[in-house]
Amino acid sequence: MVTYSEAGVDISLEEQTVKALTGELSETLDYRNIIKNKGHFAALVDFGSRAIAMSTDGVGSKILIANAMNKFDTVGIDCIAMVVNDILCVGAEPIAMVDYLAVEEPDPEIAKEIGKGLKIGCQQAKIAMIGGETASLPKIIKDFDLAGTGIGTVSKENIITGTDIQDGDIIIGISSSGVHSNGLTLARKALLEIEGYDVTDKLPTDDNITVGEALLEPTIIYVDPIMELLKSNIEVHGLGHITGGGFSNLKRLNKNMNYIIDNLPEPLPIFQAIKKAGIESKEMYHVFNMGIGFAVILNKKYEKQALNILNKYHDSYIIGKIVENEDNKVIITANNENIEL
Numbered sequence: 001m002v003t004y005s006e007a008g009v010d011i012s013l014e015e016q017t018v019k020a021l022t023g024e025l026s027e028t029l030d031y032r033n034i035i036k037n038k039g040h041f042a043a044l045v046d047f048g049s050r051a052i053a054m055s056t057d058g059v060g061s062k063i064l065i066a067n068a069m070n071k072f073d074t075v076g077i078d079c080i081a082m083v084v085n086d087i088l089c090v091g092a093e094p095i096a097m098v099d100y101l102a103v104e105e106p107d108p109e110i111a112k113e114i115g116k117g118l119k120i121g122c123q124q125a126k127i128a129m130i131g132g133e134t135a136s137l138p139k140i141i142k143d144f145d146l147a148g149t150g151i152g153t154v155s156k157e158n159i160i161t162g163t164d165i166q167d168g169d170i171i172i173g174i175s176s177s178g179v180h181s182n183g184l185t186l187a188r189k190a191l192l193e194i195e196g197y198d199v200t201d202k203l204p205t206d207d208n209i210t211v212g213e214a215l216l217e218p219t220i221i222y223v224d225p226i227m228e229l230l231k232s233n234i235e236v237h238g239l240g241h242i243t244g245g246g247f248s249n250l251k252r253l254n255k256n257m258n259y260i261i262d263n264l265p266e267p268l269p270i271f272q273a274i275k276k277a278g279i280e281s282k283e284m285y286h287v288f289n290m291g292i293g294f295a296v297i298l299n300k301k302y303e304k305q306a307l308n309i310l311n312k313y314h315d316s317y318i319i320g321k322i323v324e325n326e327d328n329k330v331i332i333t334a335n336n337e338n339i340e341l
Contacts, residue, residue, distance in 0.1 A: 002189060003283055009185045040162060040252040041089035041241055042152070051156050053092035057082035058147030061184040062216070067143055068199045069212045072110050075146055076117025077124070078181040081219035082243065083150040084125045085294065088226045089239040091160035092152035094125055099132035103144040106136055114146060117218075124221040158230070162253030162297075164237040167324035170300045171250075171259065172307065174225065175315040176293030178217035178270050182244040183287040187215060187270075190277035204276070206269035214270040222294045225313035229296065234306055238297035242289040247330045248341040250295060255328045261320035262333040267291050282339045285332055292319060 029036055035044035035051055042055040059078045066075050084094040099118060101111065111134070122129050127150070179187055191197050191211055197204075199212025206214070222241075230236060238253040250259045267275070267284075268291045275284055284290060298306060303318065310316035330341040 041086040055086040056149040072113035077121040077218040080121025087152040092154035097150040169322040173292035173319035180219040240295040258325040
């Protein structure tokens with residue numbers, strides 16, 4: 001069985017690396033008025049009656065698929081999505097971003113295509129791209145790397161931290177469009193190396209699309225449905241962006257809860273194809289979103305109202321519930337298997 005670590009990405013080592021880095025930086029939080037221990041997907045800066053939310057992320061190895069297909073007009077959407085979706089998780093409305101494009105060698109045509117995707121992403125997120133940096137870094141960068149940093153704003157009284165999550169709350173999952181921008185290293189290992197497919201081959205589980213097209217499918221930007229939800233009278237207890245780490249992302253929201261997920265939709269064809277390469281179920285749910293790109297946690301009394309809002313934008317379902325427990329686990333039941341993350 002192939003794991004993410006064997007494919008080249010060790011999540012555990014990444015977590016240790018992040019702790020080592022942030023451990024050196026934690027005292028800097030005292031230099032300014034930072035809202036500590038509140039941001040789980042985005043950081044928060046106190047700004048009077050409001051808070052500024054900040055997040056940064058990149059496209060990752062999805063760029064290798066773009067290179068293989070010589071198609072660069074969608075990775076900009078992914079860059080926007082990975083940042084603004086995180087900002088949403090603290091209840092903030094994304095406002096603006098700056099981008100960082102590092103290249104091995106300048107190529108105006110590729111830059112223009114990347115810009116097209118960034119523009120579409122900004123339109124979907126309703127944000128401004130107010131600046132950025134392009135750097136030529138031969139011997140450091142191969143091809144290019146794309147990342148961005150975004151800000152949003154939220155009234156301090158409306159910050160969503162996950163502390164309001166209660167026993168019996170429901171978990172609503174909003175559908176993803178595919179792999180999004182996480183787990184591409186394992187996906188490439190499974191489909192292109194183990195199974196030996198080319199990006200131009202038909203996806204074995206869906207002959208209406210090629211392997212490359214399925215892997216390059218842009219990340220969904222969830223700004224419209226989540227902002228409509230937040231502006232309603234619904235009390236939202238938790239918001240989670242299902243990215244790297246899969247469903248274990250939910251554990252960030254409240255460490256005194258278990259997240260019982262027992263009503264997931266059938267995995268998308270791209271995930272079915274990856275699993276056929278010999279990836280264990282637990283690894284799949286620990287790496288990929290498996291068809292659910294965003295999670296909303298709230299009291300069951302808001303179920304119908306919330307689903308009416310979310311389903312206007314993307315297929316949304318009740319995928320599970322909250323059970324108070326200091327074990328802080330995600331317990332998934334899928335295809336007659338029980339998986340703990």
